[in-house]
Amino acid sequence: MFDTLLQLQLCGHATLAAAHTIFTSSFMNSSIVEFVTVSGIVTARRVPEIKTTDGLNSQNGESRESFLIELNFPTTPMADLNSAEVSTISNALNGASMIDIKRTTAKDDIVVILPSGQAVEELQPQFDAIRKCPGRGIIISGVAPLGSGFDYYYRYFGPKFGINEDPVTGSANCALTPYWSKKLGKCDLIAYAASPRGGVLNIHLDEQKQTVLLRGKAIIVMEGSLLV
Incomplete structure (x- = not known):
């Protein structure tokens, strides 16, 4: 976030x-x-x-x-993107091969599906070009490699907010979970945020209520006392 x-x-x-x-x-x-x-x-x-x-x-x-x-x-609904905007987004993603491209209707993020999780991990975005792209930010995602223990990889780029890449964006999965649930035929998924820092989310899609249950961990790294 x-x-x-x-x-x-x-x-x-x-x-x-x-x-x-x-x-x-x-x-x-x-x-x-x-x-x-x-x-x-x-x-x-x-x-x-x-x-x-x-x-x-x-x-x-x-x-x-x-x-x-x-x-x-x-869940966050998605719609098809205007085809006239595709080339701009492709250039911002260094000409990456795009399997699918959507736009979220609520948050106005661009969602780009790449051929593989490895492609997601290795992509080198052009942040200056992303600032000129439509929408709020760009989510990229791809199916995880076999044996990785994950279902899909994803990353979120938000240079318009002064954050080139968010390490782990939970809200991105409100759009990605319904997409990958349909593609993979399952409602329980494990997503890997393939940013340099990385992160893992356990996710369940409630199809009836159209809600996404995001499960993750927190770690206390510092404790202190405030004297008033």
Whole structure:
């Protein structure tokens, strides 16, 4: 997500972090917390995860119990893009081969499907050219390589907001999940944000309610006390 006026209605990263802080503290003993936002009520749910299999906790020598935080969002519809704009977008993506190209109707993002997840990972965008493209930003995606453990890769470019590439954009999956669910014939997917930092999201599409359940993790990297 982006720290701009367009994103002040709801920041997914901050919601995830706030939920993690609550779930790992003594503030409340509940697996569900609701946040009041400008966009409405956002529900965060603590979802059990199988105990980690990467051995012992390096700090105390004990096995770790992990959990995911699930955020519930509506799906984002997509429509066909004006064919006159395709060449501009192709140039901004260094002439990448495009399998499909759409435009989200709510957020006004361009969604470009590339031939493979590897193509997504290796693409070198022209950020100055993206600033001149239609729409808010560009989402690229491609089917994940066999054996990778993922269903699809994606990246989000938003230089118009001063952020060339967002490390992990949860909201992009509100459009990508219905697309890949139909293509792959499944409602439970694992997406990999193939940015330099990277990130993993476990996703479930509720076809009946047309909602996307985004499941991810947060890690506390710093704690402190504020003296007033």
